[in-house]
Amino acid sequence: MLPVLLLLFILIPVLELSLMIHVGGVIGTWNTVGLVIFTAVVGGSLVRSQGLETLHNVRAKLANGETPGKEIVEGMMLAIAGVFLVLPGFITDFIGLLFLTPITRAPIAAFMFKRMRVNMVNQGQFNQSGHNPFSSNGSGPNDHNTFEGDFERKSEEVKPEHRIDDKDNSER
Template identity: 45%
Template sequence: MFPLILFLFIAVPIIEIGLFIQVGGYLGLWPTIGLVLITAFVGASLVRSQGLQTLLTVQQRLQAGELPAQQILEGVLLAVAGVLLLTPGFMTDFMGMFVLLPGPRAMLARKLMAKVVIQGNVQQPFGTGEPHDRQSHRGNTYEGEYDRKDDDDDHDKLN
């Protein structure tokens, strides 16, 4: 995982600089800067509206007694899209706009959810560790009664 992150931290800025040079050479300095600022503002407003719509869908599913797992994951993807859109650059803006579109975002969320392994009734995220099976954690249950005592009862304290 570390080599992939290192590669991305090196490759993405190099690609973005190359795209800035190409677009700047074609459009000029100020139109290129304006285009980057416009995509950042438009992207931020789109992320806000899509995020509110996703939040409403989550609330509706919760009120219906359903688990809104896909919508929650889409909300996380919207946050990623927001970061990509606010990062200066044309490639990150394209990736952010792609994730921002409802169709590709839902498809990506479904693919990520397919990586969740379901064992019994308990979900194990991304296949890490041992399966969490309720049967393996089953213990003995004892029935009993208890009385709540106030802290003012001095005769029951161990001092």
Template identity: 40%
Template sequence: MPFSLIPFLLLAIPLAEIGVFIAVGSQIGVFATLGMVVLTAVIGSVLLRVQGFGLLTRMRAELDGGNIPGRDLVHGVMILMAGVLLLTPGFVTDTLGFLLFVPVFRDGVWRFARDRIRIVPAGMHRQERHPGAQRAQTIDLSDDEYTGGKNPESPWSEGN
């Protein structure tokens, strides 16, 4: 998703939520609407707990088997997002949150996003990520070349 869409979404989602609140509230009443919002938050927290612990169990089994739980890690992030969306008051965010709790929907989101994500290993230095960048020179001293004492001839000594 281009970053230029983020300000648009920050404006569009609350406006959509306000519109849906007005539409639902005019049909079923204010208290029933507020009750639905609270109920979806409670259901979301229960689903987050159940699916989160289930996912942690699957991840532990993958790690114990010597495998990297890549798919489960992505699903874990989406389940966390689903929980946040369900705890956020609103019907649009609740709908998106409930959809993220469905494993088939999460797989679809992952298939869509997988080709758009670039993974950089954590151990890579900046120069290794950018082939055109200059590499830093490493100086390796042997034991006889290194002394730990003060050098009075050094420009960084306190005597100068």
């Protein structure tokens, strides 16, 4: 995994620089700089509007009692798109636009969500009995053995008249 990341951190900037130099030679340096700034500004405003729409969809699904899994993946993709659009370069702008446009974002999000669910099931994150390990409704297998409370250690000696004897406990 490390060699792949290292390759990406070296390869992508080199490709971005070579493409910007080529585009700068064709349309001019200042036009290239203006285009990079323009894509960052327009991309940022589009990410904001698409993010608000995705947030509205998440709230609607939650209000209906549904799990907004795909919408959360789309929200993560929008955040990644925002980062890619702010980074200078045309390759990252293209990837950012792929994640930003709803037509291309929806199938990518559906694929990623399906992969995430498959990985969670394979790693045992979902229990096959249907029991939700995060619920606190007392339906867990060991809930009858669970006690909640606070304790405090005191370093003081307990006076003999305040001690509990074993025979006092047996009489109760």
